[in-house]
Every structure is written in structure tokens, then in C-alpha cells.
Amino acid sequence: MKQIKQLDIEKIRNDFPILSQKVNGKNLIYLDNSATSQKPQKVIDAITEYYKSYNSNVHRAIHSLGEKATLKFEEAHEKVAKFINAEKEEIIFTRNTTESLNLLAYSLGKNITSKDNVVITEMEHHSNIIPWQQLCKRTGAELRYIKIDKEGKLDLKNTPIDNNTKIVSIAHVSNVLGTINPVKEIANIAHKNKALFIVDGAQSVPHIKVDVKDIEVDFLAFSGHKMLGPTGIGVLYGKKEYLKKMNPVFFGGGMISNVTKEDAQWADIPNKFEAGTPNIEGAIALASAIEYLENLGMDSINSYVKDLTTYAMKKLLELNNITIYGPENGDRTALISFNLIGIHPHDVAQLLDKEGIAVRAGHMCAKPLMQVMDTQSVCRASFYFYNTKQEVDFLADSLKKVQGVFK
Ligand SMILES: Cc1ncc(COP(=O)(O)O)c(C=O)c1O
Structure with a gap:
């Protein structure tokens, strides 16, 4: 053992x-x-060091400070990827779990019709309810709930998942009940019905070793600030086969491969989803937080x-x-x-x-x-x-x- x-x-x-x-x-x-x-002090130091010694924008500068900031920002993607057993290009930095889930609801929403349904559970945080409610209002799709039993566990014998379910999105750990949901089992039910499986890892990633391949999740959202990192930095993991096909939802600098007066083409993942100047010190400090967690x-x-x-x-x-x-x-x-x-x-x-x-x-x-x-x-x-x-x-x-x- x-x-x-x-x-x-x-x-x-x-x-x-x-x-x-x-x-x-x-x-x-x-x-x-x-x-x-x-x-921890290590995370506070990472933020201070960035501003004291190499504050600079990423991906644009040719000068040394910019190169160092870019390198550290890229390393942060890598660090997060390894932490959840993903690949670097599968890690998108967002502001928090909420933004990660909203990004998904917007981008995936393009393929949802009024014949479809989206399944969540009765134990979700508003962040994993409202984006789907809004998506259903936009598309006419039905929002369905997996019920909880008296003990506060999911009733998986009677899930509303069926052939018309396009998305199943659930919390790994409930922020009210503390229940750890059997995500692998739910992944199985979702995938059998050809639905995408999304996990809100806000309350699990800080505590449990989450391996995206092991739990067979298609997308995972979590927040840096609940796992020793600073506020304003979050993560959206997505399987690259899906991310490559999905459309971005924010447009502007840093996310294009070409722009003309009439049109634009997108950069590769993850950049296509990271428009504008990112939270550079947040990402670097989150990498530091992960080092701290891994060390323990x-x-x-x-x-x-x-x-x-x-x-x-x-x-x-x-x-x-x-x-x-x-x-x-x-x-x-x-x-x-x-x-x-x-x-x-x-x-x-x-x-x-x-x-x-x-x-x-x-x-x-x-x-x-x-x-x-x-x-x-x-x-x-x-x-x-x-x-x-x-x-x-x-x-x-x-x-x-x-x-x-x-x-
Ligand atoms: C289960 C769960 N999901 C989502 C969130 C939203 O996290 P954030 O406010 O960092 O976006 C929280 C925050 O408490 C949460 O507990």
C-alpha cells in the first residue's frame, strides 16, 4: 500500500x-x-517578484523582461496541465470557475437546439446553473436535474440523461453538502448517451488528486484562489479534440492568426480562448501554489x-x-x-x-x-x-x- x-x-x-x-x-x-x-508566503513572493523584477506583457515583447514573463506564463500552463494530467495546450486561463463554465456554455451552445437537453444536478453552485439556464433560454433546450436523496447523494438510478442529452455538467464536490460525487460513473452514463461531460472542480481540485484522464472528463473548471493561488485566475481544461473545433467567445488581441478588414482567423489552442492581456502574475502565482501543494x-x-x-x-x-x-x-x-x-x-x-x-x-x-x-x-x-x-x-x-x- x-x-x-x-x-x-x-x-x-x-x-x-x-x-x-x-x-x-x-x-x-x-x-x-x-x-x-x-x-502561503511562496505565492505572495511569486506575485511580488513578478512586479519587482520582470513585469512585462506576454507574447508580444522581444525584450528580455517580456521574454521572461512569457516563459513563466507558458510554464504556468504546463504546471497546471501536469497537475491534472492534461496537455499544455488543453489549459485555458480564465478568471475563475464561473468564467470557465460561462465560456463553455457560450461556445458549446452553438450546437444546441430545442430538441436537446442539458443535465445538471440539484446540488450545483449558481455558477453551474445559470450559464446552462441561459443557454436553454437562448436555444429552447430543456434543463434537467439529477435529484439528490435524503443523505445528500446523487440519485444515479434515475438520471434524466438520455439520447437527447448534449451536455452533463456536475460538481465534483458539493460546496454545501461536501458530497464527493462519483464522477467516473456519471462520465460513463454521459458518454454512453454521447453527451459531453463537464466537471465543476472548484471544491475538488484543491483537495483531491484530480486526473482528467482517469475521471474521463471532457472539460474541467476550477479556480486558483481556492487552492492557495490569487483571485482572478481560473482554469478551463478541455480535451484538445473538442477545443480545436470550438469557437472562441472573446475576441481581440492575442487570439488570432490573421486579421483583415473583413475577417479574422484564430490562433491555435489555448491562445484562441485567451483574448487580451491575461492575468500574468495570477497564472505565475497559481503555478507557485501548485508547487506548494505538490510538495505537501x-x-x-x-x-x-x-x-x-x-x-x-x-x-x-x-x-x-x-x-x-x-x-x-x-x-x-x-x-x-x-x-x-x-x-x-x-x-x-x-x-x-x-x-x-x-x-x-x-x-x-x-x-x-x-x-x-x-x-x-x-x-x-x-x-x-x-x-x-x-x-x-x-x-x-x-x-x-x-x-x-x-x-
Ligand atoms: C462548487 C463551486 N462551483 C463554482 C464556484 C464559483 O467559483 P468562483 O467564484 O471562483 O468562480 C464555487 C465557489 O464557491 C463553488 O463552490
Whole structure:
């Protein structure tokens, strides 16, 4: 059996300058990692170094600074590609998961008609709902949902995927339920029906080793800022056979092979999808973030965060008057959504903030799921590899305190 390297959390925490600060006079306990992760010094340094020593535009300059920036930007494509077992030309830099999915909905939408349907699930983030809703409105296609069961897992026995399904787009890990969806199984169903299979990896790529060939995905979208990188840099992976055939959706500099007064021809992939000056330092810093993650080891990260989530689940289940959403164990990771019965989640989050604990409260950009769960909003504690069991203990104690305040 493969040996998993243990993480030295104390040492790791020293790499994240933000974690040592006090908030409201208390040690910061950052449990909002599903919204965005914190950044290690290595990533902050990569951004600073770019601006201090080789800030320059890419792909255009003949001078040395421009050449260095271009080289680093190209290397970033390569680094991301290797990280998910793809090829360099299959990596398109976008702003975030949202933009990656919108790009797909626009570009793939050209081939969708009113006879077709698009399948998503009831546990999607708005980013993987609205682009498809809009596509269906434009084309007259039908938007269908794979339902979730009581445990918060997908009901794969009764999927609405059929011969008219052109696109199946699902979250790998739910940002509300923490459920890890069986993407390979769904890929199989999609491909049997000749549908394209898209995975929203926003909550999986930061935690799980994602191999695009292994999960047989046609497209994968994810965000740099949830995996130690800066905001404003995201990724769209696409199989090159599809990307080559697809039309770009943004037009301008950097994406052409020729332009005349009347017409234009496109550059090769990925440039044809990366119009305009890109987020150069974002891409370079994302490459740095990936180096950091790889140095720890994705298996070690996944194992540590899964253990911590299991521990947190046990601690939260010990509380009275709490509703926890999603599977209690097994195929889940990294986050727990809950409600303290009779207390509004915003009040819970506000009182936790006074204890230095950052959690999220609200609809989590998943309003259709909230409807299915029969609630308006939830609290969410989400973990990364720099969180500790002591922090989870403090969260549980603080939640008891909150319950005391509202007695
Ligand atoms: C599952 C999921 N998909 C998509 C997104 C959107 O990510 P971004 O805001 O970085 O585009 C999020 C953000 O929380 C998410 O959790």
C-alpha cells in the first residue's frame, strides 16, 4: 500500500502569514476555505517578484523582461496541465470557475437546439446553473436535474440523461453538502448517451488528486484562489479534440492568426480562448501554489482534510439542536453545513466572529439546493490542511456558547 506522508501542520502554518493574526482579540480560526483559501508566503513572493523584477506583457515583447514573463506564463500552463494530467495546450486561463463554465456554455451552445437537453444536478453552485439556464433560454433546450436523496447523494438510478442529452455538467464536490460525487460513473452514463461531460472542480481540485484522464472528463473548471493561488485566475481544461473545433467567445488581441478588414482567423489552442492581456502574475502565482501543494502531496492533503472533517462531524453531532446537511460519513470532504435550530445562521456567524472564527452563513450560492433542503440558509465551516483539531474543538465549544446566548 502507498505510504502517505504525514503533514507537519505547525510548520505549515508558519508559511501562511495571515494565520498568526488576532481577530477581535482572539486567535484567527479561518474556517471559510471553500469560499477562498489563504495564501502561503511562496505565492505572495511569486506575485511580488513578478512586479519587482520582470513585469512585462506576454507574447508580444522581444525584450528580455517580456521574454521572461512569457516563459513563466507558458510554464504556468504546463504546471497546471501536469497537475491534472492534461496537455499544455488543453489549459485555458480564465478568471475563475464561473468564467470557465460561462465560456463553455457560450461556445458549446452553438450546437444546441430545442430538441436537446442539458443535465445538471440539484446540488450545483449558481455558477453551474445559470450559464446552462441561459443557454436553454437562448436555444429552447430543456434543463434537467439529477435529484439528490435524503443523505445528500446523487440519485444515479434515475438520471434524466438520455439520447437527447448534449451536455452533463456536475460538481465534483458539493460546496454545501461536501458530497464527493462519483464522477467516473456519471462520465460513463454521459458518454454512453454521447453527451459531453463537464466537471465543476472548484471544491475538488484543491483537495483531491484530480486526473482528467482517469475521471474521463471532457472539460474541467476550477479556480486558483481556492487552492492557495490569487483571485482572478481560473482554469478551463478541455480535451484538445473538442477545443480545436470550438469557437472562441472573446475576441481581440492575442487570439488570432490573421486579421483583415473583413475577417479574422484564430490562433491555435489555448491562445484562441485567451483574448487580451491575461492575468500574468495570477497564472505565475497559481503555478507557485501548485508547487506548494505538490510538495505537501495531494494524497497527504486529502487524507488530512478528510480526517479533520470526520473529526469535526463527530464534534458537531455531539451538540444538541443542530441540523447537519449532507452525508454523515463516507464520500464527503472538507466542509460541513449546519444550522443551530432556532438561531439564524447570520447570528451564529456573527457571534463566532467575535471568537475569532470565520465561517460562512447564507445560501452559499446554491438557492435551488436550499429549496430542496427546505431551508433559506446555512452556516458552513470549511477546512484546509492548515486547520487543526484544536480549532475544531474551539468551534464546537463556541457553538455551545452561541446556543447559551439564545436560550
Ligand atoms: C462548487 C463551486 N462551483 C463554482 C464556484 C464559483 O467559483 P468562483 O467564484 O471562483 O468562480 C464555487 C465557489 O464557491 C463553488 O463552490
